[in-house]
Amino acid sequence: MNAKTRPSFVGKAAITGIGYTAFTDRTPRSVLSQALDASRKALDDCGLAASRVDGVCSYGLFNDSVTSQAVATGLALRELSYTLDLNNGGSQPCFAVLNAAMAIASGMATNVLIYRSLNGRSGKKVGSTRFESPSSQFRYPIGLTAYPQYIAMWARRYMYETGTTEEDLAAVVMRQREWAAKNPRAVRRDLMTLDAYFGREYVVEPFRTVDCTVEVDGAVALVVSAVDRARDQKVPPAIIDGGAWVTGRKAGLDVADIHTWPDFTKNCQHLLAPRLFASAGLTPADIDVAEIYDCFSPAVLYGLEALGFVGRGAAGAFVREGHTAPGGSLPVNTHGGLLNEGYVHGLNTVTEAALQIQGRSGDRQVAGAQTCAVTSGVLVDGSALILRKDS
């Protein structure tokens, strides 16, 4: 993409209806059952008849989800003109929405249903499932086996180079708990003190249990509609005003390969930021709310620096000073983040962004929120969106 040209999909589509199942630690329901439940709720939310849906898109990881074909069948949808099943996990939520917007802008679809469903606690756990891949033979035999460890390896280097401390990681957790306390959906809602943080056990240094997202069983769904159709629905449209994808150079052989990535102190979001803001014709100063993918606490610090909200190494102090907390100058992860609301793999971060723009975030609503940046992915590839209130 030419960074000076806004892509043709911007302003053509909007997020409207949103649906959630409960987030639990052991559901008696199947992944498909939860996908259908969240999808029905999203359609009901915006008053869109199932017969009007002509596209379905989703994403999973390690075959932990259900196909768009199965969801379309379970909802008795009509013949579809567009489906897409993505398979790269946390880098995909914003990308799924972007693809829907592209399908709509190109005329391939009008109303696209997007869902993410997983029994991520009682079923297949992204954080500890063993899976074969080209790079797994260089990780599993030495006990480098899971995402908390890979991201901790990055975080240790980041802390070394920037002077970021465990107190800064604690601040991310504590600030996001302040948001989570206002979110009835959040699994972890208790406020956290610094002493309580340091009382938690290490999973993998420097990460304690509370630095890691809480895995849940659950599903989230949303509707993306052409802007003119969106305006006829029951809820305000959150206009898709910008977006980008990136796979960095030397991204490696698979979703867990971190051998060749040049710099553990910068992730895909550093590469995404210039084209994200160019796509929307905005700068970081124009953003009212940021929803930053946070499978682990330092991801928020990387994101704040990558998106240009603060300089290198300044994110920890920014969070400690309260700027990202309720009442702060840049509210961040207003649902409490994946750390606290639960790990629905970042689609719940996208839906929170839409709710803020729609003015539907309840006790945690940011007054006057006109623009929101939301990101997906914290390693070598990822995506991002800018949502804007309808004018």
Place this chain on the structure above:
Amino acid sequence: MAPFQHAVVVPDEDLDTAWFWDGLRAGTVLIPRCRPEGHHFFPPSPGCPECGSGDIDRVPVTGRGVVYSWVVVHRALDPAYVADVPYTVVAVTLEEGPRVFGRIENGPLSCGDPVTATIYDVDGVTLLGFERGR
């Protein structure tokens, strides 16, 4: 058996990587290097990630490197390693350039510390690890 590792998940060697594992079993750490421009890289692949060349040589390393990063695992996230915790995995930048990962004894570490490659066996599997110093 190394004191820091009591069990192993057997590596799923493949057509692109079997020679690396054969090298370890023969007591040599071999890594790929593209012939046209001499880029060392890792893991083994039929394409050089620096220049895209498919003309790949296999060369021994000096074994010298420096710590790029590390983690200390306190909770085993794979059942094979329950008896090992806490254990340390280090990311090492080899003198030749590529980054590799391996076990190292628990203890103080800092980025930039010199380390040396070592080869060890666990349950009949030969692995690459590291020791502190030169």
